[in-house]
Amino acid sequence: MTTPPARWSLKRRLAIRLLIVLTMGVLGPSVVMVGAAMWAIDSMDDRALQDQAGDIVRNLDVTVSPPALHLPARLANAYATSGDSYLYAVLDAAGTILAASSPAAETLARVADDMTPGVFFLVTRPNGGQPWYAYMTTAGPYFVAVAQGSLHDDSLADSVMRDLVGFSFITALPLLAVTLLVTFWTLNRAFRQMERVAGEVRAITPGGAEARLSSEGLPSEIAPLVAAVNDALFRLGRAYEVEKRFTTDAAHELRTPVAVLTARIDTLPPGPTRDSLAADAARLSRLVSQMLDVARLDAAPLPMNAHVDLVAIVREAVAALAPLALRDRRTMEMRAPDTPVMVEGHEGALRLAVTNLVENAMLHTPRGTPIDIEVTPQPAIRVLDRGPGVAETERASIFERFQRSPSATSSGTGLGLAIVAEIAARHGAQAAVSGRPGGGGIFEIRWPDAT
Amino acid sequence: MRLLLVEDERELAGLLKAGLKAAGFAVDHVATAADAEAALTSGSYDIAVLDLRLPDGDGLDLLRRRRAAGLTLPVLILTARDSLSDRVKGLEQGGDDYVLKPFHIDEVVARLRALLRRPNQALGVNIVIGNLGLNTMDLRVMVADGPLALSRRELGLLELFMRRAGRVLTKEVIEQALYGFNEELESNAVEVLVHRLRRKLAGAGATPSIHTLRGIGYLMDDVP
Structure with a gap:
């Protein structure tokens, strides 16, 4: 089971979330402060109006009828010189103006007549312009309405808000930048260490399970993962060692008696018995070798990371077998390009595959028949013989272990081609057999076109 | 020729010893790495046959140690085939030869003779194959007791083959x-040289022949 690759990165998530948090952290207080400031400005106007009304009420003598207003000179002067910025009007219950700051107060009185005492309201100026802000209260049976031009107008609130928001952002933007920088720097350092560990993991080759990852410089959150991987590597390494140990021990234990047998047969007097015993021993020896090759292939994946030249590998393997071919009075020819044919893979395994292909041809074709070997630029290794070939019905199963063609001679082990197929598969290539025009078989290891 | 045989498997050692004695070697046999090291240190052998897997250590380690201490005698290694490891490859690239187990005693004897032909001392040696002889010191070639004149390159090639x-x-x-590193080389120079040498050997009646394996290489043997 594979998990789809993550479509987000930790850095991107952190950047987006930090941006949201910091924006809220900056804008939130600003909004609260602007709100508070506007409220303060509004209530300042309200209090000023109430104070203004209070002044009038205090100086209104309601014991006489009509009531008499005795404004101190300072106030009277202020009203007179305000240019209708400050107004007052004293009304009776019928709405008749009993006293007023100026003729303009008539407008105020008209609007105030419809109002209930204790409310704030706006009065439209008859000649346009900003409306008055007004308030009405009672003084005994009378009503006192006051108004002022909005001194603390919205432009003030706007400027306060602009200043506050501007100031907030001036401080917030560097803060945001520094926060993001510090976050990214911290993450980058942690990720560099993780990238290093990933490199160490990538460098682990099959059979290299004794490798350990270093947790140096890693954040403590990641260290347990590294420790767990190291534990797993240790267990794998131990299992691999046991397996490897067994195959090497088995190799030695199996080969020694075969070596003794071969050497003992060599001491016999020459004759047909010695020859057939030698052939039996050779077959036994081949079986042991191939069983061990299969065990080795099964025991662990091969490191496939080397760039190797098929031409050189095939020529070397074929050159080692050529003396045997000559002894059987065969001709052997290799055709290959003058330039290397490079593939990714394991040199020893490929040499073993070629050896098995050629040995297979030597075992299953009559003495004296030619064996040709080809390497092609589109990576492929071909061994062509002039033997009986392989019947079409047997071609699929011939590469399976111990699946020997019914027509095969007794000298085969049934393992050689299985080893070839296994090694081919490990290289992403395919082992196949086909008929050769003019008689014989073509055994090949073919790499897919994409390589 | 004094030969040191290092092999822990008793029966195999017995058979090898008998075969080597029959081939004319004076054989001393030891079964452990410790005994082998002591024997090699004594310096009284011309050649050694070394099994890599010994009860008290690894033959290759022992060899590396003695080589580092100045051991020069040729060593033939007996090893089990392990195609998938680079160990055999390492041996191939080293100066010494190896034989895969199981082996025929004839093969071991042939390899030992080949190793002894190597000019590790300034002494001339005679290499003989069939009725063809070459003295590597004075570069004289004899075919059935008669001298054969060859060019310098032909001699070099013959020595390589033999x-x-x-x-x-x-x-x-x-x-x-x-050919030298910088030498201009016709693509068929080797073919032409081999062809000339083969013709001269055949003309002189030499029994060994040079086989051509097209696309692979050349091989000299004395199979009648």
């Missing part, structure tokens, strides 16, 4: 051995 008789020499190996 030292590695029975094994394939690739064209690259011959080119590297006979």
Whole structure:
């Protein structure tokens, strides 16, 4: 089971979330402060109006009828010189103006007549312009309405808000930048260490399970993962060692008696018995070798990371077998390009595959028949013989272990081609057999076109 | 020729010893790495046969140690085939030869003789294959007791073939051995040289022959 690759990165998530948090952290207080400031400005106007009304009420003598207003000179002067910025009007219950700051107060009185005492309201100026802000209260049976031009107008609130928001952002933007920088720097350092560990993991080759990852410089959150991987590597390494140990021990234990047998047969007097015993021993020896090759292939994946030249590998393997071919009075020819044919893979395994292909041809074709070997630029290794070939019905199963063609001679082990197929598969290539025009078989290891 | 045989498997050692004695070697046999090290240190052998897997250590480690201490005698290694490891490859690239277990005693004897032909001392040696003889000191070639005149390059090629008789020499190996690094080389120079040498040997009645394996290399043997 594979998990789809993550479509987000930790850095991107952190950047987006930090941006949201910091924006809220900056804008939130600003909004609260602007709100508070506007409220303060509004209530300042309200209090000023109430104070203004209070002044009038205090100086209104309601014991006489009509009531008499005795404004101190300072106030009277202020009203007179305000240019209708400050107004007052004293009304009776019928709405008749009993006293007023100026003729303009008539407008105020008209609007105030419809109002209930204790409310704030706006009065439209008859000649346009900003409306008055007004308030009405009672003084005994009378009503006192006051108004002022909005001194603390919205432009003030706007400027306060602009200043506050501007100031907030001036401080917030560097803060945001520094926060993001510090976050990214911290993450980058942690990720560099993780990238290093990933490199160490990538460098682990099959059979290299004794490798350990270093947790140096890693954040403590990641260290347990590294420790767990190291534990797993240790267990794998131990299992691999046991397996490897067994195959090497088995190799030695199996080969020694075969070596003794071969050497003992060599001491016999020459004759047909010695020859057939030698052939039996050779077959036994081949079986042991191939069983061990299969065990080795099964025991662990091969490191496939080397760039190797098929031409050189095939020529070397074929050159080692050529003396045997000559002894059987065969001709052997290799055709290959003058330039290397490079593939990714394991040199020893490929040499073993070629050896098995050629040995297979030597075992299953009559003495004296030619064996040709080809390497092609589109990576492929071909061994062509002039033997009986392989019947079409047997071609699929011939590469399976111990699946020997019914027509095969007794000298085969049934393992050689299985080893070839296994090694081919490990290289992403395919082992196949086909008929050769003019008689014989073509055994090949073919790499897919994409390589 | 005094030969040290290092092999822990008793029966195999007995058979090898008998075979080597029959081939004319004076054989001393030891079964452990410790005994082998002591025997090699004594310095009284001309050649050694070394099994890599010994009860008290690894033969290759022992050899590396003695080589570092100045051991020069040729050593033939007995090893189990392990195609998937680079161990055999390492041996191939080293100066010493190896034989895979199981082996025929004839093969071991042939390899030992080949190793002894190597000029590790300033003494001339005679290499003989069939009725063909070469003295590597004065570079005289004899075919059935009669001298054969060869050019300098032909002599070089013949020596190469005779030292590695029975094994394939690739064209690259011959080119590297006979021609200088900067030498201009016709693509068919080796073919032409081999052809000339073969004709001269055949003309003189030499029994060994040079086989051509097209695309692979050349091989000299004395199979009648």
